[in-house]
Amino acid sequence: MDSDSRNSPMFNQSVEKGLGILAAFGSRNRHMSLGQIAETVGITRSSAQRIVFTLEALGYVTKDPYTRRYELATKVMEIGCNYVAANTLIDSANPFLSAMNSNCDETVSLTEPCGTNMVYVASFTSRKPIVAHMAIGSRMPMYCTSAGRAYLAGLPDEEIRSLLRQAELKPLTPNTLTDPEQILANVVEGRVRGFSMNFEEYYLGHMNVGAPVYNKNGRAIAAVHVVAPSSRWTRDEVLGKLGPMVRECAGAITNAVRAH
Structure with a gap:
């Protein structure tokens, strides 16, 4: 504020x-x-x-x-339920999130920005064991998550720098990037690739890829991400298979949003 x-x-x-x-x-x-x-x-x-x-x-x-x-x-819970019920983005996203969840059998989620965090607003959970479950309404920081970096990739660079200045950049695991310029470089790479990455920077044992969802004006409004436990996926598999899948899923949601 x-x-x-x-x-x-x-x-x-x-x-x-x-x-x-x-x-x-x-x-x-x-x-x-x-x-x-x-x-x-x-x-x-x-x-x-x-x-x-x-x-x-x-x-x-x-x-x-x-x-x-x-x-x-x-x-x-009425307040949160009212938000979910009134959010047309969630209605548009759910079929595509569900389809991706069925295709990869990993947890696929939709998050929206709140300050320097991303908030879970929809999620389809894997049937397989997961390291940590994030309930609807849970928050995670933008700077060290694939969803956060995907959302940032859809913003102008100066806005990215402003959000990174506001955030508390602290190491959550030994792999967490905390240097603003390194994070910005990572975000820009994701922008070019079409999806962002996170290799055990937020949770040990979790790799993630995320892609931005855009509105009619071409501005990022949310992000889709999928959790890939390191016990089941290699880095190359995450980049080669899940990356393109999450990019396609976010693109389909973007098209649905723009069609409304």
């Missing part, structure tokens, strides 16, 4: 705090006390108390009567 928006008299800080509280819950914070909520979100305990009371009354959080700790309620 830019500072101008935050400083605008139209900006509602109570809404910001309420959404911040909902976003604070996750796999690491499944249950939190009022004090933990206040500390995590960075607000006063009294402010947290008022907002949490409101969220509880509306049905978005619930409190355990014995531990007095809060957790998300199932009503929160």
Whole structure:
């Protein structure tokens, strides 16, 4: 969020705090006390108390009567489900994602950008064992993933540099590229090739290839990627087989988007 928006008299800080509280819950914070909520979100305990009371009354959080700790309620899922239901891109993409999943029997996913991350909005999971499962709504960084680099490849170079400056470029595995110029060079290579690569930069044991989905104006709006476990695929196989498949899948989704 830019500072101008935050400083605008139209900006509602109570809404910001309420959404911040909902976003604070996750796999690491499944249950939190009022004090933990206040500390995590960075607000006063009294402010947290008022907002949490409101969220509880509306049905978005619930409190355990014995531990007095809060957790998300199932009503929160309505918001995410409404987004998926209203997203025509997902409807357009699902048949092609499913077809690619059937052809390669590996996990094929569609992600959309959010800040410097990519968010999973659709996924068809492999029947075979996988290293890590990413649920719908999960996020992953742009800089070290094939989906992220594929999306970046569909943007002007200056926008790529701006997003890389905003990101926290840290090594997630021994293979992670963290130098902005090296990442940019990798993105440009993917742009020329038509698909981007990631060889165990995000997860050890995972190789990935991704390709961008474009709108009618020729701007990237999403990315398709496929996970190739190193236990089943070699680098050459990923480049020679999965790369062209994911490029074709993303191209078909692009054509479907432009047809609407």
